[in-house]
Structures are given as C-alpha cells and as structure tokens.
Amino acid sequence: MAALLLIATAALLAFRGAYADKVYPAVAVGDVPVGGLPRDAAETRLAERAAALAAQPLRFAAGDRTWTPTLADLGVSLDLEASLGAAYRVGREATAPDRLWSAANLVRNDRAVPFGLRLDLGVLGRWCDGIDAEFGREPRAAALVVEGATVSIEPEVDGIAVDREAVRAAAVAAVAAPSDGVAPLPIVTTPAAIRAADLAGARARVGAALAAPVAVVHEGRRWELAPEDLGRFVAPIVDPARTGADAVTLDLDQPALAAFLSERFAAEIEREPVDALLGWNEGPVVVEEGVDGRAIQAETFAREVTTAFFAPGGTVPVPVEIVKPAVDGTNLDQLGITTLLARGDSNYDGGSFDRDTNVEVGARLLNGTLVPPGGEFSFNGAIGEITADKGYVVSTVVQGERAGRDIGGGICQVSTTVFRAALLAGLPITEWWPHSYRILTYEHDGWGPGYDASILQPEGDPFGGGDLRFANPSDSWLLVESWTTGVHVVVNIYGPDLGYDAQFSETTFDGPFPHEEADLETVNPALPPGTIEQTEWPLDGSEASFTRDVYGPDGELLESRQFFTKFRGRGNVWQVSPDMVGQSPAGG
Template identity: 55%
Template sequence: TKVANLRAVDLEPARDLLLTAMSHPIQVSNAGGLWTLPATDIAQFLKQDTASGADGARTIRLGLDREKLALWLDERLGSAVEKEPVDAEVGWNGEKLVAVEPSVDGVALDALMLAELVEGRFFGDGGTVEAPLTYVKPTIDGANLEKLGITTFLGSGGSNYAGSSDGRSTNVAVGAGLLNGTLIPPWGEFSFNEAIGWIDEEKGFVEAQVIDGEKIGKDIGGGICQVSTTVFRAAFLAGLPITEWWPHRFRIGFYEYDGWDPGLDASILQPTEDPATWADFRFENPSDSWMLVESWTDGVNVVVNIYGEDLGFKVETTGPSWGDKTQLLRAQEVVDDELDPGTVMLAQVAGIGEELSHYRVVRDRNGELLWERSFYTKYFPRGDIWKVSPDMKGDAPLDPNFKFPPLPPSGVDSVGWVPGAEAIAGDQGAEPPSEEWIPPAEESAEDWVAPAGEWVPPAEESVIPAEGWSEPAAEEWVPPVEDTGSG
C-alpha cells in the first residue's frame, strides 16, 4: 500500500489563497487614466509547483508567470501609457547650434516591474498599483546638443528666382521650409526627396511650370528644383561626396542668375507616390558627427547652409569646360482642346543643346586626395512649341523656310557668343553634330572621369501628347529665350 505524499488537507492553504485572489480585481493607475484588470484575466497566468515542508509533507505554491503576464500587460496598457520621445528642432544662431523647439522625453512602460507588482496585489489584498515607467531620451536632446558634434559652417549655396510666377515662388518657399532643419546622422546619407516628402497640395505646393519629359508642362510643385539646385551647390562647395545627382534636361536661365555657372543645377522627380520611381539628389555625411542643413528664402533668393564638424576639406573646382553644341529642333504646332477659341500661344521657347562639365577635387587638411569627380551635363535641344485652339489649327507662325542659326563652336559658352560673317555663311542649315563630346584639353584623359552615362529621364518622363498639355495661367511668367520653364 502506497502512502499519499499530498493530502487534501495540504491543498487547503492554496485553495484559500486562490479564492481570496479571485475575489478582487487589480487596478493600474497612471497620469493618463485608471485601468481595471479582472481577476479572471490575471488567473490565466497562474502557475503552481510543490515543495516539501519541514515535516516532509508536500505543499502547493501558487504564483504567476511574470514574463507572459508582462507581455499581456504591455499589449493591454502600453499604447495608453507610453509616449514617443520628440526630437528637438535645431538651428544655427551664428555661433553655435541651438534648440529652436525643445525636445520632449518619451515614456515607456516597465512591463516586467508591473507584472511583479500585479502578482503581489493579486495574492495580497488587491487594490491599485502605480504603473512603473522609464523615461526615454530623444535622439536629438535639446539639453545635450553638444553630443551632435555640429560646430562648424561647411558650405553655402544660393540661387535667385526673381521673375518667377506666383505659383513657382510659392513652391520654392514651401520646399525651403520643409528642408530647413534637416539633420544627417554620422556616416548617413542626405536625400532631398526624403527631406521634403511627397510633393502634394496638402503641404502647400501649387501648380506651376515643370520640365516634364521632353517638353515644358505644368504640375504640382513646379519650381522645387530651385531648392534642390541650391542644396547641390552647398554640398558641391563643401566637398561632400555626392551619391545621386541629375542635371536638368534643358538649360534654364533661372539657375545662372547672380553669376552662377551653368551645370551647377540639380533636378529631382516624383512621377508617382512610389519612391522607387523617384529621381533624387543625395550626398553623404563622411564624419562621426551629425550635420545640419539650414535653408530659407527672402522671396527672391534661396540660401542653403550646411554645418557639421570641422572637416578641414580643401575643395578645388574647374569649369565649366564646354563641349559640342546640338542644333535646336524645328518648331511644332500642338492643338489643345482646352484652349479658348482664337488662341495661339508660345508654350515653349527653342534652345540649342550643349555639353559641359565641372571638375571637383577634394583634399583633406593635409593635402591628401580624398575624392575627385567630373560633373557632366548634357542640355538637350528644344524647339518652339506653339499651342493653338482647335479653330486655329494651322495658324501657328511656323516658317516653312526656316534655316537653323549657326552653332557656336565647341569650347565656348553659347550665351554671349556672336557669330562672325564666316560662321553665318557656313553654318546655316547645319545639322546637329553626331560625334561624341571629347573633354577639353584641361580635362585630359588621365584626369577626366567619364560620367556613368548621359542622363536618361525615367520612363514616366515621356513626350507629352497634345492632350496632356495644360494652359499656363494668364499671369504666368514668360521666360526669355534661354529660360524656358523650370524644374
């Protein structure tokens, strides 16, 4: 006959303890509220084991599975109690980094500690426990900005958009505001598209002229490339490694105001909401410290400054070095059903194609070479585009006897070039050159870095059919010959 080592009388203490525990709920309090935890819910985490007493009798011990209870508590209360930390917004006051908007510490629930407290109350007298919290510091802590390591002005870019339409000016201001205060982590990469986000009306962008594929059109955010161009100039002059850059398809006079050379512009593209389809401007932060991108506009000029640790970079640039020219395209007439009767308007101004490059060499403070690169641009030719209403079809002032003007020779800027009598006599009617551009002498084969390839716009940048064109607003700025549209 076996003698039982666990008798009914041995279970009575555990039974009484459990009956008491099940008779009262547990409450959890926090500044954000009060939550009741029914005993029946807590009971699902019960666990038991046996132990031998001093007299050899077996006893039952009750407890809760704290790890599982902690997970349950976090799911039930975490979202109501916790708050994400808020980074400080920072700026440069002329001498140092300062917090423009303060940071806010985050709050997290200590679920394991709460599980221990709930277990004590469950097997005790019940009642209320205060939710134990831990405080989470934000990445950008306004009380400890020194740890970011931003101590030095690194480079500045500027651009002038005087003469822009109201819509274009609005988009430039909105873009500069979104960009301002962007921080780049150590060894991180800046993305213009990530900094400003999806370009839409909710952010304040409006319709204005854009370069859309082969022609000039209108879209939400037209003019945003004024801002991306200005960031490019700041990064270019600061000597930072540029990882993605797309020059504009057409030469645009806006980007040559205030003495800036052609070829120092940067276009971006967001044809769909899918970032995989976007063309971006990107550069790297090659340091152990953070970097700050600061931007603003005064209504006529955009300024972008970049700050970081003292890199000691020495930047040498040459250019523009000019290559071949490509003859402009023949004028076209486009019938637009949306135009009012009797309308004949010049929607795009002709311009020749040109190739050029800038060469940049960046050295460290000791004069050792860090990186060098050729920034190659191919501006494509374009022809006059006349938009007419259906009743005016055939009335665009197209000259059937039009002769191409003489092209400037390679190695010179077309702006300001005046052809001589010999050029006028010899070059009229000449077709665009077919040979590839050979870099000028100062960019020898030994030094010149060939571009990865000519810029081919994404597939979405297809030629706009006639029905895809939209009429510019009556007050829309009409650019001079070399200023056809903007991006």
C-alpha cells in the same frame, strides 16, 4: 586392464584423427546438423540457414494495424564465425578430461550449441523509429484553453512508443523458436506530466481573472483592457522538474503582451524627441528649445498588467521613460560644430508667386537640419512630406520643365542650393539626380549648366522617389542653415574644420542637339470649353559636365568625380479642353 586402457586410448586417437578437420559427429548449431562435416561444408550449411533466418518474419499487431518485419529488418543476423567456432570446439575442449567426457558423450547423445547472433541496434532503432512515426505519439500535457472570456481544459494525452527492448528480446527468441502467430506490438506508455485534474485550480483562477477588465491610467486619462483581449495571452509555465498541480505556474506571455500594449498605446502616449533648432552666431546657438520624447516601458508595463490581471481590482499607471533629444541647449559644445564649411546660393528671379511661396516654405523647413557624426543628409527627410498643411501651394513642378502642376512645385530650387553648398564643402554626394530638361533659371548669377539637383516625392510613397543625399565624413555634427533673401536662396553648412579643398573644372557643354520628340496635345478637363493653349515650347537637347576634385588637409586627393547631365529635347505641347480634342496644331 592395461590392455583395455591401451585399446581405448588407441580408439580415441583414431577417432580424433578421423575428424581432425571436421566437426565431430552428432553436433548441431541450433537446428542445423553439422556433425561430421568439414569446416567449409559446415560453413556453407550455416550460411544457408543464416539467409533463411534473415528472411524469417515476426508479426506484431496493435488495434487494426499489423507489422511483419523480418529478423534482418530488426538487425538480427547469424554470426557465422561464432556459430561455426562453437560447433568445432565441441570435443576439442582445453583439458584432457573435458575432451574425453565430451567425446564419450557424443557417442551417446547429440550435442546442439546455440546460434551465435549479431544484433545491430542501429537497424533495430530505425525500424522502431518508423513505427513510432506511424503509430506512436508524444505525451501531451493537459492545457488551459481560453476563448474570449471563457476558459476550459483540454485533456491530457499519454504518450506511447515501441518498447525497443521487448522487440529485441522477441527477435532473439524467434531465432530459436520461430512462430507464425501474431504478437501484440510491445509498447511503453509515458504519462503526461500534467493531468486535467491538476489544472482545476488554475482554471478557477483564470476564470476569476477574466471576470473583469484591467484599468490603465496615464495623466488623467483612463482606458480598460477587456478580458478577451488579455485572455489570449494566458500562458501557463510548466516546470519540467515537477509533475501535477505543483508544476503549473500561471502567467501571461510577456513578449507578446508587451508588443500588444506598445501597439495599443503608442499613438496616444509616446512621442519622439525633437532636437533643438539651431542657428549660427559665431558658433551654434539655440533658436528653439528641443522637446523631450516619451516612450512606454513595454516590459514593465506588461508585468504590471499581468499582476493586475490575476489580482483584479486595481489600476495600472502606464510606465514611461523620458527620451532626451540628441541635441539640446546643454550639449552644444559637444557637437563639434566650429566653422562654416561652405555657402551655396541660387537665384529664383522670374518665378511665379506660387513657386516663390514653395521655395520659401522649403527653405524654412530645411533650416536647422542636423546631420549626426558619420550620418547621411537626406533632403526629403529634412523637409518631410510635401503637403498643403505645411504651407505648400500648387505650382509648376519646375518652371520650364515638362508640363505639370503639383503641390510644392519649385522645391528643387532649394535642393539645388543644398547641392551647391555640399559640392563647395567637399562633402561626398551619395545621391544626386539632375533635371531631365535644361532650366535656365538655375544658371542665374554665373552658375553653369549641371549645377542643379532634382528631387521627387511620388504620391503614396513620398520617400521612395529621387532624393539628394550627402555623407557626413566626420565624427562631429553638421548644421544646415537655410533662408531666402530677396530672390535668393542661401544654404550654409557648418561643422568641424575638415581641411578639405574642393576644386572644380570648367564646365564642358555640348549641343544643342535637335529634339526628336513630336508635338504633343494633352487634354485638361479643368479648362473651359473652347480652350487651346500652348504650355511648352520646343527645346533642344544638350550635355553638360564638370569634375570636382576634393583634397584633404595633407594635400592628398580624396575624391575625383565627374558630374554629367544629359538634357533631353522636346517639342511643342498644347493643352486643350475636352471639346477641342484634335484641334490643336499637334493634331491630337
């Protein structure tokens, strides 16, 4: 007996020695026999099988669509190290009895260990994402559809998506049991949260609401909001924490409804506040009281209209709030207007009656203009659009300038006077346009060339042209007061004591420069037949400039700026009636 045991032990030792660096015989990994192979040869054979596995296809179908991903597409690959290690450990178990049993078993039976697999869930997820984008759909709840004054229900759509766990399981199973068959694409269904039946009650309620208009009233006036106007704002609110009919609450789209109501009623109900008209009498005084504004409380209005829509029969008073003007008789002492900053003047003697009229209208409209703390004065903004209903008449655009008559001609006499006042006050000039041609009218009373300011209000865009602007650098208000006396325009600017000292250089004047423009003939259909009249005379060009230095209360230089004007030259200009074209000295 001892001899037999000795023989068996010797045989086992010899067996183990023969396979010291090899896989024991009769061992396979999956369907790949690796028994008796050295480790590197076994690894090579498994690598070949891994490549074949990576290209092994699966077939899925849904409806008339098919997909044929490989195992690699699904993130499944052979783990060479794990597979080879499992094969090599057969017969090399941790305990002697296990090793003996395993070796003896290999003599009688083959031993197959399963493939070691790697699963890349990111790759699997990307393949499933692609199928979902092509084939899947998000669940869509049933919805109310309002068209005009009718309401219907759009049925729900359940969501479908690839069942990722089922695809993973199918891929793993295909490693051990490949198949050429076509399997149904594994999908999961996500029921829509709201079914058509859940909206039956909501449909009935909206239908009842659409049966009658909503009445709106304000200060004795009455309007009706038609059902079709309000129906487009129906916006059921779905509570994601609930399902079925309990998840649905009826409402109207509040922001959109508020915007609609504001646009619908603003012109008839709202008004801007009007600041008090101020003058000066050893301090600011109220010349004309301000007017309160009125604004619709749009959010409240929308909520009350919504309530009336779903509970027909009542009326909705338009909720408004009073908007106080920024300046009125109660807060004059808070404006900070304490002193005269500067006075500007200009002489418009020699103008036509129509031009004088426009100068006086402009000065009247400018009077009382207020500039808020840190704000900016705009001449066009102060006088508003130049129109006949304000008293303006047709006149030469600016006397002596290039041909043309227009409503409001002469208004630049007023903007020039404001420019001079702002210059003398030391205020920062933020927009300034000198005239293109030298106008001697602006040089009356000792003012040099270049101390003028033109403005322009193009037809159709009155505030898109050239403007005169200056900044209010203080934390108090400014008051612009203007009037005409005799043939003079006077502009006073009041505000806080800024302590500014504005100093001006002598005006530098160069010229005249001979004009280079040819004589011009223009046709005026309004002239009677046989008319040839000269409207402009030759004018040479020139250049003028001056520098303003502004010093602060402590003597520091705040600004040094040159104001430069290049005056253009021009030739003769004749206007002719249509029958006299080409017969003026300009020759057409």
